[in-house]
Structures are given as C-alpha cells and as structure tokens.
C-alpha cells in the first residue's frame with residue numbers, strides 16, 4: 426500500500442524562525458495564543474477525511490496549552506517533539522540542545538502517557554556541522570528524526586542526503602553516517618527527510634509550508650503523483666497550524682521577504698489542505714516505523 430507522511434509543526438505565528446529577531450522568546454507571553462484553536466481545526470479536517478498525522482509539538486506551547494497534545498493523542502494521531510524553545514540546533518551548544526530535547530520529550534510524555542519517538546528540529550536545522558545532535562537524540566530516547574532538508578542552503582540542509590527514509594548509523598569512530606541497509610540490531614535512528622523535487626540537477630524544497638501556499642494546488646498534486654508512480658516513495662508533507670489562520674495578528678518590524686512568505690495565501694490553505702486530504706492517503710511516521718519489521722524491533726526494545 427502506498428502512503429505519504431502528513432506532519433504538522435505545532436507552534437504559533439509569533440514563534441517562526443523568520444520572526445525571531447522581532448519576536449524573541451522573552452516576548453512570546455504578550456501575544457494572543459491561537460495555536461490551540463488552529464490545531465483543533467486541523468484535527469477536525471483529519472477526522473472528516475479519516476487521515477492520520479504526526480504532530481511535532483513545541484514544548485513551550487505544550488506547557489501553556491496542555492490539552493493540545495492530549496487531543497492529538499486521543500484522536501489517534503502521533504505526538505512527537507519540536508523541541509522546547511524553538512532555537513535552531515546550530516545556534517545552541519550540545520549541552521543546551523540536549524537539555525531542550527529532553528525537556529520537551531518529558532513534558533509531552535507526561536501529558537499523553539505514552540512514549541515520544543520522533544523529533545523535528547526548528548527550521549530543519551540539522552546539518553553536517555551539528556551531527557552531535559544525533560548522539561543527543563539517540564541518548565535521549567528518540568528513535569527517529571525528521572529534520573534533514575536535502576537541499577543546498579546557507580543555513581540548513583544536507584544536500585547529499587538521499588531523498589528516502591534512511592537509517593543514521595553510529596560509526597566506530599563515533600560519527601554518524603546514513604545507511605541504506607542497516608539491520609535491526611544496530612544503534613541507529615531513522616531519518617525521514619523532507620521530500621524535495623529534483624530539477625535541473627538541484628533538489629528544490631517545494632514540498633510544504635510556504636510553497637504549498639505559493640504554488641497552485643495542481644503542482645502539489647503533480648508532486649505527490651510523481652512520488653507515487655515514478656519514485657515509489659512516500660511523500661513527506663509539512664504545514665503549521667498558523668498557516669490555516671488568515672485572521673492572525675500581524676507582526677511588525679520583520680523584513681518584507683519574511684512577511685511575504687508568512688502571510689501569503691493564508692486564506693487558501695484550508696481549502697487546499699481539504700483537497701489534498703481527499704485525494705491522497707496519509708499516515709503518521711510512527712505507523713511507518715511499526716509497519717517496518719526490521720525496525721519495529723528497535724521500537725519494542727526501547
């Protein structure tokens with residue numbers, strides 16, 4: 426059976442990395458929280474379409490709106506971690522990162538009463554420069570990561586990363602490499618990278634979020650069909666709850682590029698998402714890992 430991954434990064438409109446200079450962590454309390462209402466809306470859409478998703482919940486949000494993760498879990502979806510304070514991995518020391526991912530994991534597990542296996546870094550900020558992040562994730566008890574964007578970008582991405590889900594295996598020298606044929610016994614994490622589109626020798630990051638809002642819906646339809654019929658691979662789609670909320674307060678002071686990307690076509694997203702859910706089959710990443718026999722052993726053992 427073919428399936429695609431549907432993922433949501435559960436954070437609010439004032440927490441996106443593009444606004445971090447005008448809306449730093451110590452100012453978050455002053456903004457109106459809209460993330461719970463928007464997540465409820467997403468849960469409704471999923472319920473109507475009978476689809477399953479992974480929600481990477483930010484710890485800061487979970488602390489203020491504890492019902493969010495409970496509602497996600499009660500509806501049968503996967504609760505995973507987006508870290509605690511939405512700091513990009515390469516702006517933290519290894520110790521700070523380790524503390525951030527443990528804090529959010531513990532918080533979410535206490536709320537939903539089940540183990541949290543997955544992690545997604547803010548702004549997909551795991552790259553070769555911070556490969557120690559995999560040690561920290563593994564030691565903290567995570568069993569998969571979905572933070573690699575296989576694109577060339579000055580701030581994030583590992584351009585040579587394969588496009589499909591892979592194991593990241595610890596080498597004897599202590600580093601991490603990806604491996605296509607790892608067996609169940611090894612010390613490994615699964616990496617589920619963001620889907621990209623190969624065009625003119627480049628991987629283009631056009632598979633979710635702002636691109637979903639920018640490009641006509643038929644483009645997304647083409648991409649999913651391309652993954653289904655040509656590549657025979659699951660497509661990884663991502664979105665944020667604030668992207669279906671055209672009523673959100675505007676944040677002043679950010680540059681025009683950030684504002685353009687953030688506010689573009691917010692009023693079209695919900696309709697497009699409904700179409701997407703009607704036309705394609707999605708699942709949570711957790712389901713894929715437990716379906717995969719070799720790796721389900723790792724999940725059971727943890």
Ligand SMILES: [Zn+2]
Nearest residue numbers: 434436547548
């Ligand atoms: Zn985020």
